[in-house]
Amino acid sequence: MTPKPKSLLVSITQDCNLRCIHCSTKAGEHSADELTLEEIIELVLRPCIQLGTEQVTISGGEPLLPRRKEVCLALLEYCSQQLKVDTILDTNGTLVTDRVALKILETGLSSAWVPLYGVYPNSHDMITQVQGSFQQAVEGLKALVRNGVDTGVIIVPMRETLDEQALIISLVRKLGVSKMVLFRLTPAGRAIENWGRMKLTPEQTQALAAKLKATAEMEGIVLWAGGFNTKQAFPSLAMVSEDEVICGSYQSCGAGADKMYVNSLGNVFPCTALESEFAMAGNVHKNSIQEIWNKSSVFQLMRYFHVYPPFPCNACNRWSSCGGDCRAQVFGILGNLTLPNPECPRVIGAKSCER
Secondary structure: OOOOOOEEEEEOOOEOOOOOOOOOOOOEOOOOOOOOHHHHHHHHHHHHHHHOOOEEEEEOOOOOOOOOHHHHHHHHHHHHHHOOOEEEEEOOOOOOOHHHHHHHHHOOOOEEEEEOOOOOHHHHHHHHOOOOHHHHHHHHHHHHHHOOOOEEEEEOOOHHHHHHHHHHHHHHHHOOOOEEEEOOOOOOOHHHHOHHHHOOOHHHHHHHHHHHHHHHHHHOOEEEEOOOOHHHHOOOOEOOOOOOOOOOOOOOOOEOOOEEEEOOOOEEEOOHHHOOOOOOOEEOOOOOHHHHHHHOHHHHHHHHHHHOOOOOHHHOOOHHHHOOOOHHHHHHHHOOOOOOOOOOHHHHHHHHHHO
16 A cells, blocks of 8 residues: 655755755755746645645745745645645745744744754854854744744754754754754765765764753753654654654654655655655656656655565664664665665674674
């Protein structure tokens, strides 16, 4: 039986006013071939609802750029008020004023999420490669909170800003935000180019997890483990329940199983970190999204892996919670979607036993 695409992320533009060094989609300049509002509704949203989609995230690039802002607001309103699904906005926050925040609130969306990469302007701006973006993001967060938008903050720990991650939690509380989600760094897009200097060691990850958990509890902030199987790398963080998917957060890999990503050109992928020609499942201009979801060889391959895992995953007692770890992590390292994660301690142990 074909599963339902419970979570759908739609990128409405590749255009972005930032150039984040870890961006999995390499957001940059826009394309003249981006899906129109009508195409997104007719070719993506309506058929996905028929397939069983329960949550829609509108993202980019930066979806609030002037050229696409009205499309973004219209989609948020359509998803929340017409389709009646959990509706989420992913934005870098730099373009959010009080006026924009009020318009976002009026769409009826469930929540808006903004990333903070450091607690100091130079740190955050180093990651975004745009001077002044930290202050703009902070002002955007203030505007969202001030106007009553349910707001959360995303963090993505990297080696350059490792010492600031716990401090971000304290800053978030001062801004009036009460929830955060941590996304594990993934070797995709621009992150591949900077992987060696950004990636945390297992020891750094373990120490950071303990520090984040303690700080979040002290500050009264709910900190969830986000997508890309972040729970496997940060097991002490709060777990999202099966009935409450926060900002695309899953405890095991849902890519191609109950999660789908459609980019601004109508190309369909298992997730944002697998936006490559090899992992493209189809295009909504050429095939219906129902046909892509049900018959694509890429999605079939992802689902086969989850049913028939390779050794040593198939003999591991953590398989039911791990699910073989993030497929984008493995693809970025090995260029293969169905192999075990070579950095998993149990995989390393199994190979040692073989020798």
